[in-house]
Amino acid sequence: MLKKIFLPAAALTVLLITGCEILQEAMKPKEQTSYVLSLHQIIQYPRSKELEKKITSFDGREYWINTNQFFHSRNIEKVELIQSKERKGFYDLSLKLDHNGILKWIQLSMHFRGEKLALLIDGNFYKLYVPDQLANEEDEWVLLKGPVYKVTAKGLQKFAHKNYLFF
Numbered sequence: 001m002l003k004k005i006f007l008p009a010a011a012l013t014v015l016l017i018t019g020c021e022i023l024q025e026a027m028k029p030k031e032q033t034s035y036v037l038s039l040h041q042i043i044q045y046p047r048s049k050e051l052e053k054k055i056t057s058f059d060g061r062e063y064w065i066n067t068n069q070f071f072h073s074r075n076i077e078k079v080e081l082i083q084s085k086e087r088k089g090f091y092d093l094s095l096k097l098d099h100n101g102i103l104k105w106i107q108l109s110m111h112f113r114g115e116k117l118a119l120l121i122d123g124n125f126y127k128l129y130v131p132d133q134l135a136n137e138e139d140e141w142v143l144l145k146g147p148v149y150k151v152t153a154k155g156l157q158k159f160a161h162k163n164y165l166f167f
Contacts, residue, residue, distance in 0.1 A: 033163050035155040037076065038069035039108065039129065040118045055118065055125045063125065065118045070108050071131075074167030075101025079160040081153050082143075090147030093156060096140050098164075105142055109133040119144075121152065 043064040046052045052064050078096040097105060108117075109131045116128040132143060148156070 033073075033159070033166050034122065035152070035159040036073045036122055036163055037156060038073065038120045038123075039071040039131070040065040040067070040069050040120060041112065042116060042118055042128075055120070057125045063118055065120075069120075070112075070117070071101070071104055072167070073160070073163040075104060075164075076160050077101075077164050079153075079157040080141075081157055084147045087147045089150050091150065091153040092146045093144040093148055093153060095142045095144055095160075097142060102134065102137060102140065105131070106134055106137065121156070126152070 043052050043066055046054075046064040051067055053067050054062055054064050056062050075097050076095050077098055080094040080096070082092040082094055084090040084092055095101075110133070112131060113133075114130065116130055119126045119129040126148075129144070132145070134142065146153070
């Protein structure tokens with residue numbers, strides 16, 4: 001009789017204890033990403049609702065973009081700020097890329113040579129951007145010409161490594 005009660009009770013106790021640990025893990029606040037940068041192709045003639053979406057710029061213009069980004073913060077190890085020569089209080093960004101980021105940037109700059117891409121920060125349209133080509137495959141740094149406003153630039157700099165580690 002004791003075995004019939006003890007065995008199910010022990011199994012139930014183990015189940016409840018492990019269930020509490022899983023619940024505690026699920027209740028922990030997840031790390032949040034901020035200032036996530038991505039580059040997307042602009043679509044002239046939208047045809048697919050699943051792969052394309054409409055975004056609105058700050059000045060009210062609407063663009064259709066490919067939802068699959070061609071470049072993302074997951075490949076940016078570090079961001080350095082360079083004071084913009086054209087506008088005071090604005091910056092150009094020097095991006096240090098990992099190896100995959102270098103390869104993606106080479107492919108991106110060749111495939112979209114001279115074309116404008118949508119630069120998004122945290123999923124919001126920031127500006128149109130034409131990517132520069134790398135001089136060679138050993139270059140780790142890419143210049144992303146601004147102007148990027150001071151607060152946004154410093155946020156990108158601050159969260160670049162955290163986002164890199166997160167992704």
